[in-house]
Amino acid sequence: MTADFSQIRRIEHLPARIASHIGKEIAEGRVMAGEKLPTEHILAKTFGVSRSVVREAIAQLRNEGLVETRQGVGAFVTEALRRGSIRIEQADLHDRESFRSLFQLRMPLEIEAAGLAAVHHDDADLKKLDDSLARMTGAEKWTDQGIVADLVFHRALAAATHNEYYPLFIGFIAERISLAINAARAAAVLEEIVEVTIAEHVAIRDAVATRDPLVARTAMRHHIMGAAGRLDLTLEVY
Structure with missing residues (x-):
């Protein structure tokens, strides 16, 4: 669907x-x-x-x-x-092409963020990732709070880069991606899409914890491509 x-x-x-x-x-x-x-x-x-x-x-x-x-x-x-600020109004994100463009931007930002987080994270950063995963996998995972926890995970990962600009840009994009998560949930069997999404986030967290930037980048790439695929979006990858 x-x-x-x-x-x-x-x-x-x-x-x-x-x-x-x-x-x-x-x-x-x-x-x-x-x-x-x-x-x-x-x-x-x-x-x-x-x-x-x-x-x-x-x-x-x-x-x-x-x-x-x-x-x-x-x-x-x-x-x-x-x-000179950057702003994308929510009203501009209402069709497939606008979301495809946003996911295409997400690729280099979040893949690089995952690699940097693997190298630079500290114990406090890892705890924030674990806390957000606990919320994603708990009783609220079927509700809107599961989506909130998903976004918190991506913000925590951005903060774990210890580069002040990543939380700014990834946090900005994450708010817009929340609309796409809702759309994906509405179009699929909820139980299936939630469990797959959780597994992808666990893989990212585990890769970061091992301090292996290449594995972390691969896990994030897999997640973004999977998220785009669940929306029937095709991304250009080279």
């Missing part, structure tokens, strides 16, 4: 929509660099959602480099726009 990309807008989750709205406000200059965003409580009331949804939206904006959070103070717009 082939993924129906026409359903992407319908399954886009609330945090992504809220992050997109705030990101547009920042991009168009209605919220300036250095300015503090309204509190979680105010944003929750404004958008009519829970504070946990707002926190997830702020996390997405942080991954995109648009805001920085200061503990006990709040979220502030960064100077990213002055340096």
Whole structure:
């Protein structure tokens, strides 16, 4: 069964929509660099959602480099726009070709990240990978929380490179890939696709743990090609 990309807008989750709205406000200059965003409580009331949804939206904006959070103070717009920011609106990702392009970009970024993580990770990084895998394989793996744990795994892997730019770019892409994960789940037998996806992540984790960059790169390549295949996307590989 082939993924129906026409359903992407319908399954886009609330945090992504809220992050997109705030990101547009920042991009168009209605919220300036250095300015503090309204509190979680105010944003929750404004958008009519829970504070946990707002926190997830702020996390997405942080991954995109648009805001920085200061503990006990709040979220502030960064100077990213002055340096020239990169932004792909969720509304632009609604057909097969746009997702194919995003997966093609994902290939060099995440394969290289896996190799670097194998070389540079520390015990704390490995624990974060294990924690996200525990969530992926637990009782919540059939729910949206399984998708959240999947994205957390990729962010943790990016952080394990100990290169500050990988979390920025991979975190940004991961939020958009979440829509594709939903589409793939909707198009296949859920039990099969979840178990295959988990096995691919376990292989990546184990390769990183052995500190073998070549094996880690191979495992990530296998995962991305598999994920693309589950969406009936063909990637150019040389």
